[in-house]
Amino acid sequence: GAVVSQHPSWVICKSGTSVKIECRSLDFQATTMFWYRQFPKQSLMLMATSNEGSKATYEQGVEKDKFLINHASLTLSTLTVTSAHPEDSSFYICSARLGRGLAKNIQYFGAGTRLSVL
Amino acid sequence: AQSVTQLDSQVPVFEEAPVELRCNYSSSVSVYLFWYVQYPNQGLQLLLKYLSGSTLVKGINGFEAEFNKSQTSFHLRKPSVHISDTAEYFCAVSVAGAQKLVFGQGTRLTINP
Numbered sequence: 001g002a003v004v005s006q007h008p009s010w011v012i013c014k015s016g017t018s019v020k021i022e023c024r025s026l027d028f029q030a031t032t033m034f035w036y037r038q039f040p041k042q043s044l045m046l047m048a049t050s051n052e053g054s055k056a057t058y059e060q061g062v063e064k065d066k067f068l069i070n071h072a073s074l075t076l077s078t079l080t081v082t083s084a085h086p087e088d089s090s091f092y093i094c095s096a097r098l099g100r101g102l103a104k105n106i107q108y109f110g111a112g113t114r115l116s117v118l
Numbered sequence: 119a120q121s122v123t124q125l126d127s128q129v130p131v132f133e134e135a136p137v138e139l140r141c142n143y144s145s146s147v148s149v150y151l152f153w154y155v156q157y158p159n160q161g162l163q164l165l166l167k168y169l170s171g172s173t174l175v176k177g178i179n180g181f182e183a184e185f186n187k188s189q190t191s192f193h194l195r196k197p198s199v200h201i202s203d204t205a206e207y208f209c210a211v212s213v214a215g216a217q218k219l220v221f222g223q224g225t226r227l228t229i230n231p
Contacts, residue, residue: 105150109162
């Protein structure tokens with residue numbers, strides 16, 4: 001149980017285009033999903049917290065207009081990197097958590113998306 | 119605010135030897151503690167967690183960790199490692215009532231034959 005699917009696993013795009021990454025909880029309903037960014041050989045950096053049906057909460061320094069997050073259902077959150085530039089190239093990982101009890105403190109992660117902007 | 123320190127950035131170990139990956143945290147309130155493993159070009163897989171109850175927790179792949187409140191530590195151990203354990207290991211903490219996970223910088227475990 002608690003499987004999170006992330007798609008695509010790898011995307012290459014031209015500078016100036018937009019890219020959408022999907023994060024799905026396959027066997028549970030996720031009231032909260034998280035988006036992280038990871039640079040090579042570094043830890044995860046939280047970008048934003050996404051609650052179903054409400055606006056995402058962005059971490060300090062993360063551009064809301066560059067990284068659009070939508071959490072329209074209890075099983076799907078999307079991250080759109082708008083007008084991508086080479087400096088946006090990175091590994092993006094989503095996570096989701098259950099909504100009840102102590103288990104709500106556990107985050108389950110997707111397999112990540114490697115974005116390369118040419 | 120809470121923080122997590124993983125004291126070793128890299129740990130080389132011979133196959134079948136025991137290993138301990140160290141993790142210390144700082145928080146003034148109750149915490150939940152986690153260890154995740156990341157294989158190359160993959161997401162994070164939950165190894166084990168401490169939410170409540172017994173301070174010795176057992177996880178997948180033969181790993182275990184002990185929550186030591188007085189020393190604010192949550193070290194990860196395995197009595198005998200395998201080549202397949204080569205990966206990056208992350209310790210993480212969340213505070214009761216908060217949503218966020220705070221991660222340590224990671225420890226690269228390398229198993230040598």
